[in-house]
């Protein structure tokens with residue numbers, strides 16, 4: 003199948019591209035590299051499975067040429083302005099990518115007869131403060147940030163495109179995702195932020211009392227949910243979560259164990275505009291598409307710590323090699339004098 007992944011050089015997108023390529027699909031990537039990096043796709047070069055990469059903005063009219071060139075049968079739409087703070091401070095910037103860019107993706111999908119669009123929505127952002135836990139898909143949607151609002155707006159665009167143009171879709175309302183290659187912001191990326199801080203011996207900062215609950219899902223499980231979105235039975239919105247709330251204090255403790263970090267966390271003021279507790283019921287996606295998370299939190303943490311340990315050792319090795327080379331050059335210059 004010809005699969006186009008918008009945001010394919012980002013954290014989740016690059017894992018999805020790898021999985022699709024490994025399953026034998028032809029993969030195209032649309033990305034403006036604003037937060038993503040082609041380094042995230044480097045592993046695919048060796049296996050001869052490097053995707054067709056189109057470096058362009060999803061809101062740009064040039065996107066039409068990408069669709070005409072690649073002729074995707076399925077589109078995974080992950081490209082987005084992902085920072086909640088930016089959406090609050092610059093809602094216009096956020097809406098340009100997340101609404102106008104998304105509408106551009108949907109228009110081109112409908113125009114070129116794409117068979118299915120699978121969209122990365124947000125379970126943490128579309129519901130607002132939960133009235134019951136775990137949150138089910140029919141829970142009232144009351145986004146508390148422009149970011150959440152854009153995600154929910156795109157779900158409605160998808161519904162309307164389905165009704166008016168016959169475009170088939172599934173919207174995956176993702177929980178808090180973690181794993182290798184996440185560079186993310188302070189909220190969603192807490193596992194990664196703590197992992198990197200602990201491995202480099204830096205302080206870990208917790209906003210509020212650390213008892214706030216979130217639903218952490220390892221990235222490979224999210225990839226499996228996106229692929230399940232291709233199932234002809236998949237339609238409408240699905241929560242993709244574990245159904246389990248884990249506190250930030252628990253995350254801190256689990257990571258401290260895994261990395262051997264002994265310093266205490268530093269507690270600071272809670273951040274305004276964030277929900278207190280949220281975790282998602284994934285009953286619908288399990289019943290209808292047979293998806294359930296396969297990686298436990300302990301195992302996901304182990305894999306994440308292994309990845310960042312290797313990355314930091316490599317960076318340290320390169321820095322040491324750089325220093326040695328500079329010293330050798332200086333010595334040679336000295337000898338020449």
Ligand SMILES: NC(=O)c1ccc[n+]([C@@H]2O[C@H](COP(=O)([O-])OP(=O)(O)OC[C@H]3O[C@@H](n4cnc5c(N)ncnc54)[C@H](O)[C@@H]3O)[C@@H](O)[C@H]2O)c1
Pocket residue numbers: 008009010011012013014015032033034035036037038039058059060061079080081082083084099103122123124125126176177178179180185186190
């Ligand atoms: N990480 C999470 O916990 C989480 C939770 C819920 C939803 N999501 C959604 O999943 C998707 C992927 O998120 P991620 O965590 O991998 O973030 P990411 O920042 O790593 O990936 C986003 C990708 O989109 C690209 N991009 C951004 N604006 C673009 C534009 N205008 N045109 C083309 N490309 C553009 C970026 O360069 C990047 O590669 C996003 O839609 C995000 O909102 C993520």
